[in-house]
Amino acid sequence: MSELDDPHAELAAIAAGVRQHLLEEHDLGGAGLPAVAVPAPPRAQAAPARPQASLAAVTPAGPAAIAPAAASDKVARLQLLAEQAASCDACALHEKRKQAVFARGDPSSPLVFVGEGPGRDEDRLGEPFVGKAGQLLDRMIAAMGFERDAVYICNVVKCRPPDNRTPRPEEALACARFLVPQVQIVAPRVIVALGRCAAENLGVAEAAGPWRGRWGSFQGIDVMPTFHPAYLLRSPQYKRTVWEDLQKVMARFGFGPTPGGAA
Numbered sequence: 463m464s465e466l467d468d469p470h471a472e473l474a475a476i477a478a479g480v481r482q483h484l485l486e487e488h489d490l491g492g493a494g495l496p497a498v499a500v501p502a503p504p505r506a507q508a509a510p511a512r513p514q515a516s517l518a519a520v521t522p523a524g525p526a527a528i529a530p531a532a533a534s535d536k537v538a539r540l541q542l543l544a545e546q547a548a549s550c551d552a553c554a555l556h557e558k559r560k561q562a563v564f565a566r567g568d569p570s571s572p573l574v575f576v577g578e579g580p581g582r583d584e585d586r587l588g589e590p591f592v593g594k595a596g597q598l599l600d601r602m603i604a605a606m607g608f609e610r611d612a613v614y615i616c617n618v619v620k621c622r623p624p625d626n627r628t629p630r631p632e633e634a635l636a637c638a639r640f641l642v643p644q645v646q647i648v649a650p651r652v653i654v655a656l657g658r659c660a661a662e663n664l665g666v667a668e669a670a671g672p673w674r675g676r677w678g679s680f681q682g683i684d685v686m687p688t689f690h691p692a693y694l695l696r697s698p699q700y701k702r703t704v705w706e707d708l709q710k711v712m713a714r715f716g717f718g719p720t721p722g723g724a725a
């Protein structure tokens with residue numbers, strides 16, 4: 463009898479999957495399964511109006527300018543953008559890059575994560591979030607119930623800032639020629655902005671004051687700003703806070719509890 467035909471083996475596999483999910487959730491500070499299933503909130507929740515930051519302000523076209531694309535069309539358009547990024551010299555960051563780092567994951571995903579910029583490992587390997595912070599991000603994604611490659615991941619800037627410093631406003635602005643159409647083409651339902659740099663550049667955080675955990679909007683797409691995984695590596699006491707932010711995102715997709723209420 464194959465494992466697929468054996469109900470005991472199948473149950474054991476499901477139990478192992480649930481256990482793994484709970485371990486990952488626990489790793490992020492979660493409290494495990496809720497005792498009572500909490501119904502998902504209605505989808506329509508108006509994002510609060512926020513002042514637009516640099517990238518949104520310079521964008522010539524809103525989402526309506528780009529018609530919904532077939533998956534193969536998306537891939538072709540993103541490929542073209544990635545090729546342009548690979549030879550871009552619009553800001554000083556190109557001088558020290560090994561390669562531009564465009565994105566990883568599924569371009570048809572309803573969930574996009576936007577980070578700050580490639581680090582040393584990403585610059586070397588050409589993929590975003592492959593270092594220690596990326597491994598934590600992968601665990602966060604798994605705890606949310608998504609496959610690693612079922613989401614789409616990119617950064618505000620595509621070239622590594624020296625010494626992993628935060629990208630300067632003029633560098634983020636120069637790279638908006640890639641990030642803005644990239645997000646428009648993928649057209650996700652939700653963006654998670656990882657860290658203040660991504661949140662500010664997507665126009666969902668003021669330059670000062672509290673900025674994470676509240677829904678914002680970038681060109682009509684809901685954005686949840688939360689702490690960057692690299693910050694969590696240094697300050698693990700905020701894992702629980704990030705997990706609460708991610709649960710608000712999960713609630714948008716109709717699963718998971720909504721502690722403290724969404725938005």
Ligand code: URA
Pocket residue numbers: 577578579580581584589590591592593595596617692
């Ligand atoms: N930090 C980021 O913001 N992006 C990466 O790709 C890696 C680390």
